Amino acid sequence: MNRTPHALLPWIFLLLAVAGGLFLTARDMTGAGHAIVTGTAEVGGPFRLVDQNGTVRTDRDFRGRWLLVYFGYTNCPDVCPTTLAVIADAMKRIGPRRARLVPLFISLDPARDTPRALKTYLAAFGPEFVGLTGSPAAIRQAANDYRVYYATHPLPHGGYAVDHTGVIYLMGPDGSYVALYEDASLGPDSLAADLRRRIQS
Numbered sequence: 001m002n003r004t005p006h007a008l009l010p011w012i013f014l015l016l017a018v019a020g021g022l023f024l025t026a027r028d029m030t031g032a033g034h035a036i037v038t039g040t041a042e043v044g045g046p047f048r049l050v051d052q053n054g055t056v057r058t059d060r061d062f063r064g065r066w067l068l069v070y071f072g073y074t075n076c077p078d079v080c081p082t083t084l085a086v087i088a089d090a091m092k093r094i095g096p097r098r099a100r101l102v103p104l105f106i107s108l109d110p111a112r113d114t115p116r117a118l119k120t121y122l123a124a125f126g127p128e129f130v131g132l133t134g135s136p137a138a139i140r141q142a143a144n145d146y147r148v149y150y151a152t153h154p155l156p157h158g159g160y161a162v163d164h165t166g167v168i169y170l171m172g173p174d175g176s177y178v179a180l181y182e183d184a185s186l187g188p189d190s191l192a193a194d195l196r197r198r199i200q201s
C-alpha cells in the first residue's frame with residue numbers, strides 16, 4: 001500500500017465487500033484503539049498457487065493449521081514490510097502455538113514477484129512464512145475471494161506501485177474465516193494476545 005490519493009480505495013472496497021457478504025458483527029477495540037473484527041464472512045476459497053520454492057500449493061495443503069493471510073508485494077515501500085514485521089514479531093510471542101500457525105504472503109504483483117523474489121524477500125521475516133505467487137488470473141481470483149482490492153498505478157519516475165487492501169485475515173484449521181485485523185497498527189503485542197486467545201493449545 002502506498003500513501004497516495006489512491007489510499008482510500010482499499011477502504012471503499014472493504015465497505016463494498018462488507019455489503020457483499022463480509023458480515024462484521026463484533027469489533028474488539030484493542031488498547032491502542034485499532035480494530036480486531038470478528039463475525040461470519042464469505043472470505044477465502046480454493047486456490048492453486050506457487051510458493052517461494054517453486055512448489056505448487058493449494059488451500060487444502062494448509063488444512064489443520066491456522067493461517068494469517070496477507071496480500072501485498074515485495075516492492076511495497078512501507079506498509080507491507082511493516083505488516084510482515086508485526087506478524088513476525090507476533091509469531092515470536094505465541095509460544096508453542098507457533099507450530100500451528102502459518103503466515104501466508106500472497107503477492108499482488110506476480111509479474112515481478114517470482115518464487116525467487118519471494119524467497120529472498122521473506123528470508124528477512126522468518127522461516128514460517130509461505131510466499132505465494134501465480135498467474136495474474138489465479139492471483140485475481142484469490143484476491144477476489146478474500147475481498148482484497150488492488151490496482152497498479154505508474155510512478156512519476158518510472159515503474160509502478162500497487163495500491164492494495166492492508167487487511168490481515170485469520171483463517172481456522174478448516175479453512176474458514178475467523179477474524180480480520182484491519183491493518184498492522186494494532187502492533188505485535190495485541191496481535192499475539194488475540195492469537196493466543198483464539199488458538200487454544
Ligand code: NI
Pocket residue numbers: 001002072073076077078079080081164
Ligand atoms: Ni503494501
